Amino acid sequence: MPKKTPAVFQNLNSEKNGTTAEEVVVRLRDMIHNGELSPGDRLPPERDLAKLLGVSRPTLRAGIRSLATVGILQSRQGAGTFVAERHESPTLDSSALRMLSALHGFTSDEMFEARLALEMSIAGMAAERATSEQMTLMAEQITGMYASIDDPEQYLVHDMKFHQTIAAASNNRILTSLMNMVATILFDSRSKTVKRARDLKESAEQHHNIYRAMREHDAEAASRAMHDHLVETQKAQRLEEEEARALSSGLEP
Numbered sequence: 001m002p003k004k005t006p007a008v009f010q011n012l013n014s015e016k017n018g019t020t021a022e023e024v025v026v027r028l029r030d031m032i033h034n035g036e037l038s039p040g041d042r043l044p045p046e047r048d049l050a051k052l053l054g055v056s057r058p059t060l061r062a063g064i065r066s067l068a069t070v071g072i073l074q075s076r077q078g079a080g081t082f083v084a085e086r087h088e089s090p091t092l093d094s095s096a097l098r099m100l101s102a103l104h105g106f107t108s109d110e111m112f113e114a115r116l117a118l119e120m121s122i123a124g125m126a127a128e129r130a131t132s133e134q135m136t137l138m139a140e141q142i143t144g145m146y147a148s149i150d151d152p153e154q155y156l157v158h159d160m161k162f163h164q165t166i167a168a169a170s171n172n173r174i175l176t177s178l179m180n181m182v183a184t185i186l187f188d189s190r191s192k193t194v195k196r197a198r199d200l201k202e203s204a205e206q207h208h209n210i211y212r213a214m215r216e217h218d219a220e221a222a223s224r225a226m227h228d229h230l231v232e233t234q235k236a237q238r239l240e241e242e243e244a245r246a247l248s249s250g251l252e253p
């Protein structure tokens with residue numbers, strides 16, 4: 001049987017050679033990598049770009065859609081498609097981790113442990129590096145949490161922003177993007193149960209403890225406070241999930 005050339009090595013310039021949306025993705029990614037396209041750049045008009053890449057317009061559109069889903073491109077209504085701007089809190093697309101998780105059956109304990117390891121380090125770094133603006137942002141999110149104790153969904157938004165601000169304050173964009181990738185999955189699953197949350201005041205206080213340690217620039221205390229908070233968060237989420245399960249199987253009175 002003749003060996004098949006992997007799609008990625010095929011001539012990308014001809015539709016006849018089987019150019020697919022996948023290859024459009026590879027090609028556009030290369031252009032960003034080589035600096036032919038920079039953050040904030042607008043893509044050329046669809047017709048021109050399709051010609052340049054030697055693909056049909058539907059194929060191009062499909063490729064652009066996949067890059068938009070992972071946050072590399074952004075379509076703006078009426079303005080065109082842009083390469084994402086550099087961001088101080090970058091996020092790696094979490095779909096690869098979700099897929100691995102489904103394939104290998106990662107447990108939620110493993111996911112939590114990964115977040116714990118990342119965020120304890122991040123909190124320590126942020127305590128040493130946070131700017132006064134970042135401290136202000138954290139304080140605002142804590143105020144938002146206290147104000148939304150009776151609105152769990154809103155509370156979770158402030159909670160998530162608080163953690164993202166700390167990640168940005170760590171000034172390590174690799175750890176930040178890894179943390180955001182893992183945390184996004186956990187926040188997504190929490191959003192399904194958070195309306196059952198009971199201890200949001202307690203949770204807001206834990207965030208306040210983290211903030212206090214940051215303000216003192218005490219890396220060890222910040223890391224410890226983050227540890228305690230995440231362990232409590234995991235317990236809370238587990239209780240919410242158990243309650244939701246009990247309810248759905250009709251066990252609750």
Ligand SMILES: [Zn+2]
Pocket residue numbers: 159160163207229233
């Ligand atoms: Zn939190």
